Amino acid sequence: MSSSTCLRRFAKSSLERAVQPSIASRSLISPQASCFSTSAPRHALPTLAKASKGPPPKKGSTLILKKKKAPAKAAGRPPAPGDRKAMRKRIVLSNNNALEVAGLQDLKETDALSGISEGQVKGLPEDVVDALRAMEAFKTNQGWKLFRRPATLIRKETTELAGLLKQAEEEKKTVRRVFIGDRMSGKSTLLLQSLSMGFLRNWVVINLPEAYDIVNAHTEYKPLPGSHPTQYTQDVYTANFLSQIVKANKSILENTQITTNPSLPLPLPAKASLKQLAELGIANVETSWPVFVALWKELTQPGLPPVMLALDGLAHAMRNSEYLSAQVKPIHAHDLTIIRHFVDHLSGKATLPNGGAILAATTSSNNPRVPAFEFSMQVAEAKRYHPDNIPQWNPYKNVDQRVIECLKDVEVLKLNGLSKEEARSIMEYYAASGMLRAKVDDKFVTEKWSLAGMGNIGELERAAVRLRI
C-alpha cells in the first residue's frame, strides 16, 4: 500500500515542476534539480558564461578554490637577530612590585653548612647571586622573577647535603651525589643551593649548567690528538666555560699562583696566577682544553680549597650525542672531553685530593629516554631506600655498559615533597612578599599542600603564587 502512495506523490511532484518552469525562469530563481525530472533545468535560462581568468588548471594539479590572501603584515619591525633568544634566556631575579620581606636573613658563611636554619627561608647574598648568575645556575622557568630578591627555603634535603659538604670539607673526602625526584621537586634548586653553599665556604665552584647544551651539537668540535679511542674537544664551549669559572671564582683564582709547570702551546708569564692561565684559554680558543686540564691540575694541588663540580640534566650525558664521528657514527657523550671529565669524577675514577663534591641533577622536563641510566638510578635509589628489593636488568636486552659502569656505585639523594612545616614557612614568605594574599593558617597550608601533590615545591609555588583562581 505504502509503495503506491509514494508513486502517486512522485507523479504529483513532477507535474508541479512541469507547470512551474516558466515562472521560475522569469523570476530568475535558480531551478532546483530533481532526481526524477530534468525538464526544469532544461527550461532554465542559459547561464552566463563566466569571465574566464587565465587557462584552466593544468591537468593533475590541485584546484584551488579559495582566493589567496596576502599574509597580514606585522606591525612594526621584527626583533633584531638574537633578540628573541636573549629575551627567552633572560634571567630576572627581582620584582619591584613584590614587597621586601622584613625578617629575611641572608645565608651566612658560618651557618651555611650547619643544620640550624632548616625549615627557614634564607636570602642569597649579593656576591653569591652574582657568582651564580655567572655560572648560569638560575633557570628561566624558576620563580625568581616573582620576588624582591633571590631567597630559598632550606629544606630537609638541603640540610642533609650541607652535612655531607661539611664532612667533605673537614675530612677532605669527595662527596658524589645525584639528585633525583619528581618534576618540579626542586632538583635544580638544590643544585643551586649547594653551589651557593660552596661559594659561601670559599670553595672552588664549577658548574656545567646544562648537559644538553654540551651534547646537542651546537658548538664546534674536533678530535683530541693522541687520544685512543678518539675523544672530542669542544673549544668554543670550553673557552666559554673557562670564562664562567673565572667570573665566578675570581678571588681564589687571582690569589693562587701556578705551582706545576704545565706544558701549553702558548707561553705563560713566570709566576702567573690561575686567572691568567684561564684567560690564556679564553683568548686562544683552540688551546682552551689543554688550559682547562692544566687549571684542574692546579686546583687539585694540596693546600687549595675543596672543589665543587656540578652538572644539571645528567641523562643527556649518558647517551649518544648529536655529534658525528668521521665514520658518520654518533659520538657517545662520554667521548666528549668535558663530559668525560665530569663522568670520571662522578664514577669515582678520579678523586679530589682536597676534598669536595661532585653533584649532578637529573631533569624531568627535557628528559631523554636512556634505559641504562634510568635503570642505574632505580638501582641506586633501591640501594639507599629499600635495599631488600634491588631491580635486575633484563638479561635479554642490550645495555649501554659504559653508563652502567659509570653509575655503578653512585649514590642518590631523592627529593620528596615538602613537609607541612616547610610548606608553611615558604608560604609565609610568599605572603610576606605580597605575592600571596591569603591568611596562611593550617587549613590553607594543608589545602595547598595537598593540591601540590603532597608538597611538591614547584606545584606549591604554582598553586599559591602563580595561579590566580
Add this chain to the structure above:
Amino acid sequence: MVFIFGINFPEQTLVKRSLETFYGIGPKVSRGIMARFHIFPWAKVGSLKNAQVLDLTAELSNMKIENDLRREVQDNIRRLKDMGTYRGRRHAMGLPVRGQRTRSQIKTARKLNKIERGGFGRA
C-alpha cells in the same frame, strides 16, 4: 663571502645548506661530508677555517656532482630513448615510466621525466 667549490656563499649561510645547493648533494651526503671534516651541523660558512674550506672543496671536486652527474643522468635517459625502449619514450613524453596510472597525480613525472633532466646547470 666564502668560496666553496667555485661558488661564493654569504658568511651567515649554514654549511649544510650551502653544500646542498650542489646538484647531487642532499641531506644524507652533506651530513657525511660534514662529519668527515668534523663540522658541526649548525656551523655557518663564515666560521669555517681556511683549511676546512679547502678540504671541502677538495672533497667536492672528487665527487661526481653538478654537471658531471647531470650529464650521466641525461646520458642514461638518452640511451634508453635511442634504443627505442618504452622507458625512453615515456621519459621523452614526460609521463610516468614505471607503469603508474596516468589518470591523475602525475605531477612528479611531468616535472622530472624529460631528456634534459636536472636542467643545464647553474646560471
